[in-house]
Amino acid sequence: MxxxxxxxxxxxxxxxxxxxxxxxxxxxxxxxxxxxxxxxRHPGGALAVPVLPDGRLVLVRQYRFAAEGWLLEFPAGTVEDHEDPAATIAREIEEETGYRAGTWQHLGDFFLAPGYSDEVIYAYLATDLEKLEHPPAGDEDEDIEVLALTPEELIAAIRDGEPVDAKTVTAFWLYQQLNSAEL
Known part of the structure; x- marks a missing residue:
């Protein structure tokens, strides 16, 4: 070839x-x-799989115009010009969830929709979370609900038809693979 x-x-x-x-x-x-x-042509996005000490995952539910509805997602954001994706997600997790991660681990990178976009998602595991007393203000055009679900509850929500985006499903799979490798 x-x-x-x-x-x-x-x-x-x-x-x-x-x-x-x-x-x-x-x-x-x-x-x-x-x-x-x-x-x-997209600058890329960074995403976190935030895990609380009790094993629950921190997700957001937000309205997505293109999908015409509310989607369950891991916190994520667009990488700004000349910004390291790790800095992007450190900022976004604080703005979107009100948590700060003490430990970060790179889970992997993946294309979101390579048939029509060059957007790459940089996925990270965020642990040792601390709830911020005064989280930074989020983007004014975002309407976000913060949730904490067990992995089993997330799977059940997806199976029950809760709309979830592809980057969340892929990052959750990467997280599950990391957990099975560590067992």
């Missing part, structure tokens, strides 16, 4: 927003087939 990257014949920025860009590319594949591919 030829792994030569396609040749970019033309690249057009179609839209620039606060969080991402949308571009359309005319490409020539190594097999000489030409076509048009559209892509969302």
């Amino acid at each position: 030829d792994r030569t990257p396609p040749e970019i014949l033309r690249q057009t920025l179609s839209y620039r927003s606060r969080k991402f860009d949308f571009e359309v590319n005319q490409l020539r594949l190594p097999n000489q087939v030409e076509g048009e591919w559209a892509c969302i």
Whole structure:
């Protein structure tokens, strides 16, 4: 299999927003087939799987416009320009949940939807949580409910049809794999 990257014949920025860009590319594949591919260019996101001392997971339920409903998610945020993803999630966990993690462990990185976006999620395990007396103010455009669920309760919620996003499911799987490896 030829792994030569396609040749970019033309690249057009179609839209620039606060969080991402949308571009359309005319490409020539190594097999000489030409076509048009559209892509969302995103700076990436950082996510935490926060675990309380009793083993419960800290999640947020927030309204997501594109999904037209409330989703159960691990706290996460967009990586800012020239920001380390670890700094992103340290800030986001405090703003979204009111907790600060004393210990961090990198769980892995994964693409969210590589068919149309280059967004990478940087996932971390956050432990040794302390509840902040005065948490920093969150983003004014977020409406968030903070929950603490056991892993079994999270699985039951998903099975019962609670809407959950893909990054939460993937990070939960990574967390479960880490726990099984440590047993």
